[in-house]
Amino acid sequence: MIAYIIRRIMYAIPILIGVNLLTFVLFFLVNTPNDMARFHLGMKRVTPQAIAEWKAEHGYDEPLFYNSAASGVGTLTHTIFFQRSVKLFVFDFGQSDDGRDIGYDISQRMWPSLSIQLPTFVVGLVVYISMALMMVFFRGTYLDTGGVVLAVVMMSISMLFYVIGGQYLFSKVLRLVPISGYDTGLSAIKFVILPITVGVISGVGSGVRLYRTFFLEESGKDYVRTARAKGLSEIRVLFSHVLKNAMIPILTGVVVVIPSLFIGSLILESFFGIPGLGSYTIDAIRSQDFGIVHAMVFLGSVLYIVGLILTDISYTLVDPRVRLR
Amino acid sequence: MVMPFKPVILWTDALIYLLLAVSIAYGIYAARHEHLRAPWRQVRRNPLAMAALIVLAAYILTGLADSIHFRMRLNGPQTGVQGPIYSPQVLSALDLLCAPLRTHVEQTYSAPFALYAFTPQMVRLPDGSHVLEYPRLRYGGAGLKVPGDRARDITVRCLRAGAESLLLWAAIVGAVVAWCVRQPPESLRSALTRLARGETDTPWRAMLASLGAVILFIAAVANLGGAYHILGTDQVGQDVLFEAIKSIRTGLLIGTLTTLVMLPFALAMGVMAGYFGGWVDDLVQYIYTTLSSIPSVLLIVAGVLSLDLYMANHAAAYDNIAQRQDVRLLSLCVILGVTSWTGLCRLLRGETMKLRNMDYIQAAVALGVRSRRIMTRHIIPNVMHIVLIYVVLNFSGLVLAEAVLSYVGVGVDPSMNSWGNMINGARLEMARDPVVWWSLAAAFLFMFTLVLAANLFADAVRDAFDPRMRK
Numbered sequence: 001m002i003a004y005i006i007r008r009i010m011y012a013i014p015i016l017i018g019v020n021l022l023t024f025v026l027f028f029l030v031n032t033p034n035d036m037a038r039f040h041l042g043m044k045r046v047t048p049q050a051i052a053e054w055k056a057e058h059g060y061d062e063p064l065f066y067n068s069a070a071s072g073v074g075t076l077t078h079t080i081f082f083q084r085s086v087k088l089f090v091f092d093f094g095q096s097d098d099g100r101d102i103g104y105d106i107s108q109r110m111w112p113s114l115s116i117q118l119p120t121f122v123v124g125l126v127v128y129i130s131m132a133l134m135m136v137f138f139r140g141t142y143l144d145t146g147g148v149v150l151a152v153v154m155m156s157i158s159m160l161f162y163v164i165g166g167q168y169l170f171s172k173v174l175r176l177v178p179i180s181g182y183d184t185g186l187s188a189i190k191f192v193i194l195p196i197t198v199g200v201i202s203g204v205g206s207g208v209r210l211y212r213t214f215f216l217e218e219s220g221k222d223y224v225r226t227a228r229a230k231g232l233s234e235i236r237v238l239f240s241h242v243l244k245n246a247m248i249p250i251l252t253g254v255v256v257v258i259p260s261l262f263i264g265s266l267i268l269e270s271f272f273g274i275p276g277l278g279s280y281t282i283d284a285i286r287s288q289d290f291g292i293v294h295a296m297v298f299l300g301s302v303l304y305i306v307g308l309i310l311t312d313i314s315y316t317l318v319d320p321r322v323r324l325r
Numbered sequence: 326m327v328m329p330f331k332p333v334i335l336w337t338d339a340l341i342y343l344l345l346a347v348s349i350a351y352g353i354y355a356a357r358h359e360h361l362r363a364p365w366r367q368v369r370r371n372p373l374a375m376a377a378l379i380v381l382a383a384y385i386l387t388g389l390a391d392s393i394h395f396r397m398r399l400n401g402p403q404t405g406v407q408g409p410i411y412s413p414q415v416l417s418a419l420d421l422l423c424a425p426l427r428t429h430v431e432q433t434y435s436a437p438f439a440l441y442a443f444t445p446q447m448v449r450l451p452d453g454s455h456v457l458e459y460p461r462l463r464y465g466g467a468g469l470k471v472p473g474d475r476a477r478d479i480t481v482r483c484l485r486a487g488a489e490s491l492l493l494w495a496a497i498v499g500a501v502v503a504w505c506v507r508q509p510p511e512s513l514r515s516a517l518t519r520l521a522r523g524e525t526d527t528p529w530r531a532m533l534a535s536l537g538a539v540i541l542f543i544a545a546v547a548n549l550g551g552a553y554h555i556l557g558t559d560q561v562g563q564d565v566l567f568e569a570i571k572s573i574r575t576g577l578l579i580g581t582l583t584t585l586v587m588l589p590f591a592l593a594m595g596v597m598a599g600y601f602g603g604w605v606d607d608l609v610q611y612i613y614t615t616l617s618s619i620p621s622v623l624l625i626v627a628g629v630l631s632l633d634l635y636m637a638n639h640a641a642a643y644d645n646i647a648q649r650q651d652v653r654l655l656s657l658c659v660i661l662g663v664t665s666w667t668g669l670c671r672l673l674r675g676e677t678m679k680l681r682n683m684d685y686i687q688a689a690v691a692l693g694v695r696s697r698r699i700m701t702r703h704i705i706p707n708v709m710h711i712v713l714i715y716v717v718l719n720f721s722g723l724v725l726a727e728a729v730l731s732y733v734g735v736g737v738d739p740s741m742n743s744w745g746n747m748i749n750g751a752r753l754e755m756a757r758d759p760v761v762w763w764s765l766a767a768a769f770l771f772m773f774t775l776v777l778a779a780n781l782f783a784d785a786v787r788d789a790f791d792p793r794m795r796k
Contacts, residue, residue, distance in 0.1 A: 018615035027631045035638045152784075156721065156777040158728045160748050161769055168755060266622055266733055282733060285626050288634065293627055300620035 001316070004324040005309060012305045019301045020085040023294050033080070039288060040097065084294060093295040097287070102295050106277065112182055113264030113276030115192050120199035120268075121261055125254065127200060128207035133238055135208070136215040147208065155205030162202040163271045170194055180273035195272045199265065210253070214246045221245075247318040255311040259303035263296070330395040331411045335651040337578055337658075338392045344585055345389070364710075364789035372528035374785030376535035377778040383539045384573055384775055391419040391574040394647070415647040419574075423567055425551035429464035431562035437763050438553045440466040440475060465554050482548045490544035494537045501529050557763035559750065569767040571742035576775060578654060579661070579727040579737075580720040587662030587669070588712065595670040596700050596708065599677025609674065613667040621664040622733075628660035629735035646740060653738040657730070661723065669715045676708045710790040717783040721776045728772065744768040 037054040038046050087094060093102035135147045171179040177194045218224065219242050227237045264278035273279070277296070284292035315322040355361035368374055396411040420427050434443035441459040448458050466475055505516040505525060523530040546566065549555050556565040598609035616624070636649070680686055680703075689699050730736035731745025739746060747768040754761035 014611065015615050015618055018611065019619055022615065022619070023627055026627050035634060039634055039637055152780055153777065156773055156780050157769075158725050158748070158772060158776075160728055160732060161765075164748070164752070164755060164765065168760075172755075260620065263620065267729060270733070281623065281626070285630060286734060288630060290630075293623065293630060297619055297623045297627060300623050301618040304618045304620065 001313075001324045005313070008309050008312070012302075015305065016089070016298070016301060019298065020081075020088065023297050024081055024085060027290055027294075028080075036288075036290065084291070085298075088295065088298045094291055096284070096291050097289045102292055105280065105292075106295070106299070109264075109275055109277050109280050110262050111276075112188075112274050113269065113278060114262060115188060116195050116199065116268060116272075116274055116276065117261040117264055119192070119196045120265075121257070123196065124200045124203050124207060128204065128211055129243075129250070131204070131208045132211035132215055133243065135212050136219060136242070137234060137238060139216070139219075148212070151205045151209045151212075153205070154201075155209065157202075157205075159202045159267055162198050163267065166194055166198040166201075167271070170197075180271070182274050191272070191274070195268045195274065199268055211246075211250065214249045215242055218242045218246045244318075248315065251314045251318060252311060255314045256304065256307035258310065259306045260300065262303060263300055329398050331398070333394040333396055333415050333647075335394055335415075335647065336655050337582065337651055338394060340582055340585065340655075341389070341392050341578065344581055347585075367789040368785045369527055371785040371788075372523065372531035373781050375528050376531040377781040377785075379532055379535040379539060380774060380778040381782060383543075384577065384778070387419065387570060388574045388577040390422060391417045391571065393418040413645075415645075419570070423550075423570060426546075426564045426567035426570070429551075429554070429564055431462050431464065431554070431558045432460070433558070433560055433562050434761055435462055435465055435554055435558045435562075437555060437557045438465070438475070438479065439557065440469070440472050443557075443761070462554075465558075466552060468552055479549070479553070482552065483545065486544040486548040487541070489548070490537070490540045493544075494533070494540050497536065498533055501533065505529070556767045557761075559764055560754075565747075565764050565767045568742050568747060568764075569744070569771045572744045572747065572768070572771065573775070575654065575737055575741060575743040576724045576727060576772065579658060580723045580779070581716075582655070582658040583661045583665065583723050584716045584719060586659050587666035591666040591669040591673060592705065592708075592712070595673025596677050596704055598670075599674040600681055600696065600700055600704065602678075606674070609670070613670050616663065617667040619664075624664050625657075625660050625730060626733070626735050628663070629657065629730075632656050632660075650738040650741040654741065657727075657737060661726065665719065665723075669712065672711050672715065673708055676711055677704055680704055680707055710792075714787050714790050717779070717786045720783065721779040724772065724776055724779070728768075744772045 033055055034051055037051040041050055041054055084094065091103065093106065096102050096105070131147070135144045138144050167179055170176050171194065177190050180191075182188060182191050215238075219238075223245075224237060224241055227241050228234075232241075262277065263281075264274075264276040266278040266282055268274070269276045269278035270282045280292065281296050283289075284296070312324060316324060355365060394415050394417050396413070396415055399410045399412050432442060432446070435441070436443055439462065441461055444459075445457045446460050447455050448460065449455055466472070466478070469475060469478060502513070502516055502520065505511075505520060506513055519525050520529055546555065550564075550566065554564050554566070556569065559565055559568065594609045594612070598606040632653070636653075686699060686703055689703055694702075727736055727743060728745035728748055731739075731743055732749045736745050737743045747764050751761075751765035751768065754764060
C-alpha cells in the first residue's frame with residue numbers, strides 16, 4: 001500500500017505542473033505584465049518608469065518562460081514562471097500585491113474557514129444520511145414521497161436565498177445571532193452557528209436524494225433479502241447491512257472533499273464576514289491580485305489530489321476486498 | 326423601400342439559433358428511429374415531466390423572443406446623412422412585446438402595486454416652502470382618477486385577466502378533447518372522464534393544468550403590467566418584473582450554451598481516448614485530471630479575472646454596451662464549459678471502452694472499416710444518451726451557478742439583466758428599513774420556477790434514457 005501511495009504522489013507532480021502552467025497561461029496569454037501594472041496603477045497617464053517600478057517591486061520584471069539574458073540554469077530560473085510557480089511546490093507562496101506574505105495569511109485564515117466547514121460537513125453528513133435512511137425505512141409511503149418532493153424543491157432554490165433568508169429570519173427578525181462577523185476562541189460560536197445551519201440546510205435537497213438512491217440500490221439486493229428472511233428487524237437490516245455496504249459510493253463523494261474543507265466556502269464566508277480563505281480569495285478577485293489567486297488554485301489542486309488518494313485508502317478500510325497495489 | 330429596423334445578430338444569438346437548429350434536427354432524427362422514440366415516449370407519459378415541459382417551453386419562447394435583436398430606424402430630419410439612421414440602442418422582439426413594462430420607468434424604488442414612491446422626496450410648494458412627501462408615481466396607477474379606486478381597479482383587471490385566460494384555456498381544452506375523441510374514436514363523455522381522471526396516455530390533465538397557470542400568468546401581466554408595477558420598481562425606477570423577464574435569456578443561455586461550447590471537445594476527446602487507448606488515453610486522462618483537480622470556482626475566477634483585465638486594457642473594442650455584455654456572457658459560458666466538460670469526457674471514455682469490445686464494433690474492425698468511420702457511425706450515436714442525460718442534468722446547476730458567480734463578481738456583466746445581479750443588488754436592499762423585498766422575491770420566483778421545472782424534466786429524461794434505470 002505504501003508503494004501505491006508513493007506512486008500516486010509521483011503521479012500528482014505532472015498534474016500540479018499542468019495546473020500551474022494552465023493558471024499561468026490563463027493569466028499571461030491575454031495580458032502581459034505591462035497590462036497588469038497599468039491596471040493596478042490606474043489606466044490613464046502611467047509613465048513607463050512607474051510600470052517598470054511596479055513590475056520590479058512585485059517580481060514581474062523578468063521574462064515569462066525563458067530568460068536569454070541569464071546563463072546556464074539561470075535561463076529557466078530567472079523567469080516569472082519559475083519564480084511564481086515552481087516555488088509553490090515547496091509551499092513558498094511569495095507576496096501578495098500589497099506586500100503581505102501569502103503563506104502567513106493562509107495559515108492564519110485557515111482556521112476560521114475550518115471552523116465553519118468542518119461542522120457543516122460533519123453535521124451535514126449525519127443529517128443527510130439519517131434522513132435518507134429514514135426515507136428508505138418508510139419507502140413507498142407518503143413520508144417517502146413527500147420527502148422526495150421536498151428534496152427536489154429544496155435543491156431548486158439557490159444557496160444565495162438560503163443565506164439571505166437565514167440572515168433575515170435569525171438575525172434581523174428574531175435577533176438570535178449577529179448578522180455577520182467573527183471572533184476568536186469560544187465567542188466565535190455565536191458567529192459560526194448561523195453559517196453552519198445555512199450550509200447544512202442548503203445541501204439537504206441534493207444530499208438526501210443522493211444517499212436515498214444509494215440505499216435504495218443496496219436494499220434491493222439479494223443479501224438484504226437474506227437478512228430479512230433470517231428474521232432481522234428492518235432497523236438492523238438498514239444499519240448493519242445496507243448502510244455498511246452503501247459506504248463505498250458514499251465515501252467516493254465524501255472523502256474527496258475532506259482536505260478541501262480548508263479552502264472554505266466562498267459564498268458563506270463573504271456573506272457572513274468570516275475572515276477565512278474563501279473571503280480571502282474573493283478579496284483577491286476583487287483587487288485582481290494574481291499572486292493570491294494563483295496560490296489558492298495551487299493549494300486547491302494539492303488538496304483535491306490528497307483527497308483522491310485518501311478516497312482510495314478509505315476504500316480499503318470499509319471494504320476488505322479492495323487491495324491497493 | 327427602407328426597412329423600419331436593422332437586424333443585429335449578437336454572438337450568443339447566432340449560437341442560440343444554432344442550438345435551436347440542432348435540437349430540431351435531433352427531434353426529426355429521433356422521431357424516425359424507434360430506439361430513440363421509445364424513451365421519449367416514456368418521458369411523454371410522465372405527468373410531472375410534461376407539466377414541467379410546458380413551463381420550460383414558456384421560458385424558452387421568452388428567451389428566443391429576447392434573442393431577436395435589431396436597431397430601430399430613427400424618424401426625423403436627416404441632415405447631411407445618406408440613407409436611414411438607426412438608433413444605437415439594440416432592442417429585442419421581447420422589448421417590443423413588453424414595451425409598457427420597459428418604458429414605464431419611475432424615479433426610484435416603489436413597492437408592488439404602489440401609487441406613491443417608496444422614498445420621500447423634497448417637493449417645492451407654490452408658496453416657496455419645501456415639504457417632504459411621497460410623490461405620486463408617474464406610471465403606477467396613472468389611469469386612476471382617485472387613488473381610492475385602486476382596489477376596485479385591480480379587481481376589475483384581475484377578473485378580466487381571469488376571463489380572458491379562461492376563454493383561451495377553454496378553447497385549448499376543447500381542441501385537446503376533440504383530438505382525444507378522434508383517435509382512437511370514442512364517445513365525448515368517456516374522453517372527458519378519462520381526461521378529468523388523468524387516465525389518458527399522454528398526461529393531458531397535468532399539461533393543461535400547467536398550461537392554464539402559464540396562460541393565467543401571461544394574461545395577468547398583460548392586464549396589470551401596463552397600469553401598475555406588479556413587482557415594484559428597483560433603485561433606478563426600472564420595473565422589476567421586466568428585469569426578471571429579461572433575465573430569462575441570460576439564465577437559459579448560461580444553462581445551454583455552456584454545454585454546447587464544450588460538447589465537441591468532450592465528445593472528440595472522450596471517444597478517442599476510449600477507442601484508441603494507449604498514449605491517447607493517457608494524454609486525455611492527464612488533461613481532464615489536471616482540469617478537474619483545480620477547484621472549479623477558482624478556475625472560473627482565474628479565467629474571468631484575466632478576461633476583465635483584457636477588456637479593461639482593450640476598452641475601445643467594447644464600447645457598445647450590448648456587445649460588451651454579449652462577449653462577457655459568451656466568455657463566461659466558455660470558461661464554465663472548460664470546467665464542466667471533464668465529467669462528461671470521463672463518462673464518454675468509459676462508455677466507449679465498453680462499446681469497443683462489443684461484437685458489432687469488432688465486426689466493423691474485422692471488415693476493415695476505418696477508425697474514424699467506426700467512431701462517427703457506430704460509437705457516437707450509441708453514446709448520445711449519455712450526452713443527453715448530462716446536458717439536462719447540468720442545466721439547472723448552471724443556472725444556479727450563474728447567480729452565485731454574478732454575486733461573487735465573476736459572473737455576467739454587472740449591467741446585464743440577470744437573476745444573479747438582481748440578488749446581488751438585493752443584499753443592500755434587505756438591509757434597508759422598511760425592507761425592499763420585491764427584487765429578491767422576483768428573482769427567487771423566476772429562478773425557482775425554471776430550476777424546478779428543469780429538475781423535474783431532467784429526472785424524467787434520465788429515468789427514460791439511463792439503461793441502469795430501465796427495469
